[in-house]
Every structure is written in C-alpha cells, then in structure tokens.
Amino acid sequence: MGNQANAAYVLAADFGAGSGRVVRGALEGRKLTLQEVHRFPNDPVQLRTELYWDFPLLFHELKQGMMKGTAGLSSAIHSIAVDTWGVDYGLIDGNGRLLANPRHYRDARHGEWMKDVLSVVSEQELYSMSGVLPQQINTLFQLFGDFRERTADVDAGTRLLFMPDLFHYYLSGEQACEYTIASTSGLLHTGEARWNEALMSRLGLPHSLFPKLVQPGTVLGALNSDLLQELRSGPMHVVSAGSHDTASALAAIPATASEYAFISCGTWSLMGIERDGPVLSDLSRKLGFTNEGTVSGKVRTLKNRSGLWLLQECKRQWQRENRVYSHEELIQLASLARPHQSFVPPGDEVFMSPGDMPQRIRQHCQSTSQKVPDSVGAIVRCILESLALEFRQTLDELEQITGNKPPVIHMVGGGVKNRLLCQFTANAAGVPVIAGPVEASAAGNCLMQYVALGELDSLSDAHEIAGCSFEPDIYTPEQQDGWQEAYGTYQQLNGLKQEQP
Secondary structure (H helix, E strand, O other): OOOHHHOEEEEEEEEOOOEEEEEEEEEEOOEEEEEEEEEEEOOOEEEOOEEEOOHHHHHHHHHHHHHHHHOOOOOOEEEEEEEEOOOOEEEEOOOOOEOOOOEOOOOOOHHHHHHHHHOOOOHHHHHHHHOOOOOOOOHHHHHHHHHHHOHHHOOOOOEEEEHHHHHHHHHHOOOOEEHHHHOOOOOEOOOOOOEOHHHHHHOOOOHHHOOOEEOOOEEEEEOOHHHHHHHOOOOOEEEEOOOEHHHHHHHOOOOOOOOOEEEEEOOEEEEEEEEOOOOOOHHHHHHOOEEEEOOOOOEEEEEEEEOOHHHHHHHHHHHHOOOOOOHHHHHHHHHHOOOOOOOOOOOOHHHOOOOOHHHHHHHHHHHOOOOOOOOHHHHHHHHHHHHHHHHHHHHHHHHHHHOOOOOOEEEEOHHHHOHHHHHHHHHHHOOOEEEOOOOHHHHHHHHHHHHHHOOOOOHHHHHHHHHHHOOOEEEOOOOHHHHHHHHHHHHHHOOOOOOOO
C-alpha cells in the first residue's frame, strides 16, 4: 500500500441488504486503494409474522470493523462514513434511545398500510409530489402504519433516522438525515432537499419526527468519547457521504462519456440514468420509474429491480438441504446448462419474501407452460438470463421516457463478480457493459469523505480518481439473434409491451 505516512486513511462501512463490510480507504497521490477489513452477514430476523433488522448486532459488527481498520496503522484514520440500502429507518425517543429494532422492508404488513395511504392520497398525486414511485416498501407507507401502532410511544422528542443516519447518530450523537437516503422515502418534495410537510399533515405525521436534512459530504461531528474509550481509537470525524449505497456507487463510476445507463447490482439491482431533473410523466410512473437524489445534486431516474436476491435465496435453500455450493460452482453449473429454456419475472411479488425459492421458480415455470428447470444449473441459468432480459427491458423503457437510448451500461457492485450475468446483460441489451468497481459503494463512500475533508477538490475530481484507481472489465454483445428471440419470449410470457407516450 506504499508509505503509510503519505496515505490519507478513511473507513467506509457499507451495509447491503444481504451482507456488510468495513473497508479502509487509502488515498495516495491520485490513486485510491481499498482494503476490506471486516465482512459479515446481514440476515433479517423473523419474529412470528414480523421481520426485523438486528441493529444492535449490526452496530457491533461496525465496531469490530473499526477496531480492525485502525489496527497496525502508524497514521490516523481521518474519518468514517456509513452507507446502506434505502427506505428503512429507526425511531429515537426523546431520551436518545432506540424505540425498537427497525422493521425490514419485506415485512408483510406494509402492503396493507400502502392501501390505507392511497385511500387518502392517490398514487398519481404521491408520484407528482415526491417523484418516488409508490411501492409497499416505501418509508412513507411503513411510517404511516408504524406511527399508528406506536402513538403512545411517540412524543415531541421522537425522531426518525434512516439506517445510515441511525449508525451516524450512535457514532457521533448527531441527529440528521442525509439527502440521498431521505430521497428514497417519498417524504421529500420532488427533486429537493426539503421535507414535504403538507403531505405529512395530510397523513397525520407530526413534523417534529423529521430532523434536519444535510447534504452528502457533510462532516457531522467527531466520534463520541464512549466509543473512543471502548475501541481504543484515535479521534476521527463522522461524515455523511452518499448515505444511500447507490448514490455512493455512482460517485465511483469511472465514466468517460456523459451519457450512460447504470446498474448498481447486488441483492437489488437499481438501473437508470443520472439527469438534471426528475421524470414525472404518467408513462414513467406506469413503467415503474422513481426519482432519487445523487451526491452531485442531480436526480437518479431509475427502476428498482430485483437483483441477485433470487440467487441468494436459492443458495440458502440448498444449504438448508445440505447442498452447499460456492459462487463459482453455481456459475459453472449455469454456464453448462442449456440456454433460453425458461424465464421468470424476477420482481414479481411471489418472489419477494424469503423461503423455498427453487420451488417457487419451478412452480412459476410450470404454471406458464415453460420447461421446468430440473437441476441447480438450470435454475441458476433461468435466474441470470431473466435478470439480463429485465435489464434489456429497462433500457428500452428508459429510451421511451427520455427519448434517448444510452449507448453503454456501467455496472457496479457485487453483481459484477458474476461474469456470466455481465456477459448475458451485454448480449441481451445489445450495448457494451463496463463492469466495475466491485466495491463501488465503499469506493464512492471513501471518495465523498475525501471531498468532505478537503483532500479532493470536487466530485469531478473524485470521478477522475476512480478512473485512475479501478480497471473495469468490458463485455461486448454476443449471440444477438438468440437473445433477441429470447427477449420476445420473455415479453410475451410477462405480458409486456412498449407503452406509448
């Protein structure tokens, strides 16, 4: 890693919906290097019918990562920042205590609460007010029901903190919501860093629940004294970087062209484009596009699609059956399976909850008169081909709502380690896929900390550093005829057609 004395160190804690990691970043000259110091699972906890995140355990893992990240260094860690998935939150009472473990966005209760909200404010009105597509996972629907259940527990001092803000609060004592994570909630004015108090009033949500909003790249404060003593750490700043993991990931895209589509691929796959303003047409709403904030102050117009969730759940089911496969083994088995035999709609509600995913995939194929995948390799191939075709569909839809088809796709996140998925995506979309960096959220998190600390001059500088630091893999389209035919079959199976403006 070079001369430690010349390196500026930061820690990035990146929590995904399936796992977390703490990464140490070192900026030396014009190159950022990353070292993963701690990785851990992030498994939801089912209590009867309720699904939770285990926040105390996750905070424990964060502290383990901080201790490992500071060990053996002759130079100090300058700062730490946390990024996470979107929409979920915790409530802090007037005494600064967490009221309960945060609920998981896949909790079954949210569907009923969405219906209750839509009886007060229509889907079209919500979309125009916030730019966020109404989906049952949205913070807005969760909070509406949560507040009704917890009215007796909520006082004037109670505050909502999104997941990364919750970590930052327990690191620094500062209660604030960062813009990019808040923009996933449906509680802001469209394209603005401003709470939508009119909407809150209509839904009976007290304005006092919502703390101040801060911009990405804000230094919140210093690591609190209790943690300094517990971790035997030197002082460090606590920074709100791009607190939504996708916002951080976009900060690390080594883009050389101004026009491109992005896919941030992990448990979820978020695919879209970066724009100066939101797309709020009836067509974009019908097609399922949402508008969220970026670290540059622009808007991510994107579709929140299923990612590797289906594959992760299949792997968990096979483990329960004492069939343990490595990632590499699953990819090899899929590469040997026959192509284009069966497809599933990865984002369908039937695949939303945890459980026996291989059986649900087989049942879907049977019910749609397709060949039922009868082996592990066939199931994995079905998942990966379906994801690639869904990406192709999203690319076509982006052209419909904007009038322009992006000429290239930048894919970042853990999904880029799945080389078969990257190649399938290029084949299905008919455009090159530039894959990397793998740890894009952590890289972007680090880069935004350096901007906040004055080590880098601007976000443009950060993009340039990313281009100097990470060598991407480039996948060019292959086997176009077969994939075009497969896309037609996929559209027919899923009742898809191009919506007209």
